[in-house]
Amino acid sequence: NAGVTQTPKFRILKIGQSMTLQCAQDMNHNYMYWYRQDPGMGLKLIYYSVGAGITDKGEVPNGYNVSRSTTEDFPLRLELAAPSQTSVYFCASSYSRNAGNSPLHFGNGTRLTVT
Amino acid sequence: QKEVEQDPGPLSVPEGAIVSLNCTYSNSAFQYFMWYRQYSRKGPELLMYTYSSGNKEDGRFTAQVDKSSKYISLFIRDSQPSDSATYLCAMRSGGSEKLVFGKGTKLTVNP
Numbered sequence: 001n002a003g004v005t006q007t008p009k010f011r012i013l014k015i016g017q018s019m020t021l022q023c024a025q026d027m028n029h030n031y032m033y034w035y036r037q038d039p040g041m042g043l044k045l046i047y048y049s050v051g052a053g054i055t056d057k058g059e060v061p062n063g064y065n066v067s068r069s070t071t072e073d074f075p076l077r078l079e080l081a082a083p084s085q086t087s088v089y090f091c092a093s094s095y096s097r098n099a100g101n102s103p104l105h106f107g108n109g110t111r112l113t114v115t
Numbered sequence: 116q117k118e119v120e121q122d123p124g125p126l127s128v129p130e131g132a133i134v135s136l137n138c139t140y141s142n143s144a145f146q147y148f149m150w151y152r153q154y155s156r157k158g159p160e161l162l163m164y165t166y167s168s169g170n171k172e173d174g175r176f177t178a179q180v181d182k183s184s185k186y187i188s189l190f191i192r193d194s195q196p197s198d199s200a201t202y203l204c205a206m207r208s209g210g211s212e213k214l215v216f217g218k219g220t221k222l223t224v225n226p
Binding site: 004031038040041042043044045048050056058090092097103104106107108109 | 157158160205213214217218
């Protein structure tokens with residue numbers, strides 16, 4: 001049981017390039033989330049999904065896109081990368097929105113640098 | 116005023132000390148309160164969860180929520196070097212999908 005798997009672990013992008021951060025979970029969770037974590041700034045929600053085919057914006061969605069064609073996968077797309085998108089990106093999943101009985105399970109992150 | 120305020124520290128204590136970590140918040144609709152622990156270069160993991168006000172104890176860890184003061188705390192007794200990590204408070208309201216995180220407090224427990 002791998003949990004939440006994120007690829008790649010590290011990536012360096014040039015300004016204006018695009019890339020997709022991959023996230024897969026094998027726990028049959030309906031809810032999936034993308035967060036970014038900047039030093040000393042906590043976790044900010046980018047996008048989330050409550051099931052296949054359903055996505056919604058979080059707190060900081062600009063510059064990103066998502067899709068959810070299957071329960072297992074929730075890729076995050078960066079178009080026209082900017083230095084402000086340098087961050088650590090975490091994907092998370094949960095069975096339901098009840099945080100106590102259904103905590104967020106996080107992947108180990110993708111460390112992205114845009115130069 | 117930010118929705119969730121958390122002192123980023125860093126906090127350094129000797130092994131065996133009692134550690135107190137705190138967050139304040141402004142949104143009175145928050146009902147679910149959590150503490151996540153994050154080791155270096157890892158994703159956060161849920162440590163403690165409390166619904167509404169009150170205390171919850173799990174081994175060396177105690178979580179407290181005071182909704183009247185909009186203040187939550189995490190206490191660690193007999194702290195160990197393995198407790199060295201960043202601790203993030205998180206909370207959300209009943210009808211929301213969105214978990215709001217504090218900035219995290221970096222804790223180091225020295226042997």
